[in-house]
Amino acid sequence: MDALDGNAIGGMLRSAFGEEMTAATGVCATCGKPNVLAELRVYLRAPGAVGRCRHCGNVVTVLVERHEVTCVDLRGLAHLT
Amino acid sequence: MEGTALRGRLTWQIGTVIELIQETARTRSIVLDLPEWRGHRAGQHVDVRLTADDGYQAQRSYSIASAPEDGHLEITVERLDDGEVSPYLVGELRPGDALELRGPIGGYFVWEASLGGPLLLVAGGSGVVPLRAMLRHHSAIGSTVPMRLLYSARTLDEVIYRDELMKSAEGAIDVRFTLTREQPEGWRGYARRIDRELLAEVAWPVDDRSLVYVCGPTGFVETAAEALVALGHEPGRIRTERFGPS
Amino acid sequence: MEMPARRVLIESVVCHDRLPSFVAPALCGAGKRRSWPLANVIKNVAIPTVAHRRRTARRVARRTPVRETRTVSPISRGFHGRRSEVDPARVPPGQYVTPDFPVLSAGPTPHTPLAAWSFTVRGSVDEPVSWSWDELQALPSEDITVDIHCVTKWSKLDTRWTGVSVDTLLADVQTSAEYVLAFSDGGYTTNLPLEDVRDGQAWVAYAYDGEPLDPEHGGPARLLVPHLYFWKSAKWVRGLELRQEDEPGFWEGFGYNNYGDPWKEQRYAGD
Secondary structure, X not given: OOXXXXXXXXXXXXXXXXOOOOOOEEEEOOOOOEEEHHXXXXXXXXXXXXXXXXXXXXXXXXXXXXXXXXXXXXXXXXXXX | OHHHHHOOOOOEEEEEEEEEEEOOOOEEEEEEXXXXXXXXXXXXXXXXXXXXXXXXXXXXXXXXXXXXXXXXXXXXXXXXXXXXXXXXXXXXXXXXXXXXXXXXXXXXXXXOHHHOOOEEEEEEHHHHHHHHHHHHHHHHOOOOOOEEEEEEEOOHHHOOOHHHHHXXXXXXXXXXXXXXXXXXXXXXXXXXXXXXXXXXXXXXXXXXXXXXXXXXXXXXXXHHHHHHXXXXXXXXXXXXXXXXXX | OOOOOOOEEOOOEEEOOOOOOOOEEEEOOOOOEEEEOOOOEEEOOOOOOOOOOOOOOOOOOOOOOOOOOOOOXXXXXXXXXXXXXXXXXXXXXXXXXXXXXXXXXXXXXXOOOHHHOEEEEEEOOOOOEEEEHHHHHHOOOEEEEEEEEOOOOEEEEEEEEEEEEHHHHOOOOOOOOOEEEEEEHHHOEEEEEHHHHOOOOOXXXXXXXXXXOOHHHOOOOEEEOOOOOHHHOOOOEEEEEEEOOOOXXXXXXXXXXXXXXXXXXXXXXXX
16 A cells, blocks of 8 residues: 555644644654655554654654544654744 | 635535536546635645545545636546545535535645746646646746646546646647557657656756656656656655545 | 744644644753744643543444534535445444455555564563464464454454464463563554453454455454454564553554453543
8 A cells, every 4th residue: 555645634734733734844753854744654544644754664743533633743753844 | 815725724614516527437527616715726635524424424635626716616536446435526426415625735735926937747647636726827827937747647538637738738838648558549649657768858957946746646756756856856846746545 | 835944842742623722832952942833732741531421332333423523514415435234233333334344554564574474472471482484374273253343433344364362372471461562563563451362352363364364454464353443453463572561552652542442432542
């Protein structure tokens, strides 16, 4: 199953943050390389949406919709610009 | 209009289907009346949500096919054989039906005049949808930014917006096709999957620092993006959007 | 670009669009606290418990949405999804039965060659014990037919598997551990009480419907624990780590329920 990219989680990110996030750049906490959020490797077909670093493949962000609320975990990012 | 399209709460809206346009055997455009719509930027998409009578819900994302200047919002959907939502949208939906959606979404895979050019749009199959919004917007604002579209489809019958694109090609837009599976008699366009050589012929010179938008299935996008980078195009000026079953 | 050019160090930011907006403190590289002025962003390390109505566990399919939605979604005329009609007593609350077998994954499909594959029981044991692929195949196996329930709301009934009972794998293991953490190729983990993988409740399954388990469904082997939501049935499983202390696995750490009983609809933490 091919991964999509961060465009596919644009709605969830927008819903959680209240503004557009796909053009933002996050630095991967594992490998230190930058990722434009729109270019993350995204796995949508899962209990949550998983965004992985395009360079090292480690998890950068996980979004879970629980009871109508979008929860965003950004532990895999060191910086977000 | 830009500001309202980006900020503010992203809420689910209910639109009414005004018109359905069969584009190809497997794709259909859906024109919607959305009283709460506040405009969009070319390249953005919407999330569509369907609800069955027992509460079951399914949600998918679809690119906006219309330009911000067009009167109504339009999306184009390709029917996936084992899809859950697309067969409904392409086969069952009727004028007058309600459709729930939220948007517009996207701040990266968008083009507007301030971003300049020259522009190379690379479409794989239904990846042409957001690029067509860009083409329409470019035309609506009378932009003189040089624009070129490379569109890969399996057959001529599967080319979406064929008449419109042919017409654009008569004007200022450079439209090139590659038909990968079957070509009509006397076909003089490309006849293979995109590769480095093909892109080298079609892309703007590297020194022009063109903006590139690539959209289509993941494999297509990655082949195109990697080839363009290998040819010397700046990765930061290549924007990608991957489509796929979800 | 719309984003302000500001470098912010983010730690475990959890955002809830229903909570009142306030500013999230975030640590900046120099150790000073700076704020990220987004609406509705909070810094949190644990998902807060959400109070909601108690529901008694019922073995009846729930036909109405569990929570009141903020906006009422219109019924999409003529939309049915891919569901089948079945005996409601077999369907946990909030689930919909599908004839398909959806493929869900948090990452790329690993492809470990069988020659390199092993299954290991380690952790709170005297000595770790491992089986190669051939050794696993040589163990007594069972053919079982079970219903499976995914937290994403699809259920599939009467699925047929072949595998080795976890009881067989733990037969010679002495332990005082109360928990296990299943670990897989690709980094996926999930945690369970040890008693939930014993007594005929769990298998290491390597065939589905009489055929070798497809990689996209977890092959060569996956854990199978059908009485819990299917995220506990770790795909591409490579072993069990027996533990004295419970350690949340992948989805448990991102807000899913630590236990995951579909009949009590324990989807998320706090349910």
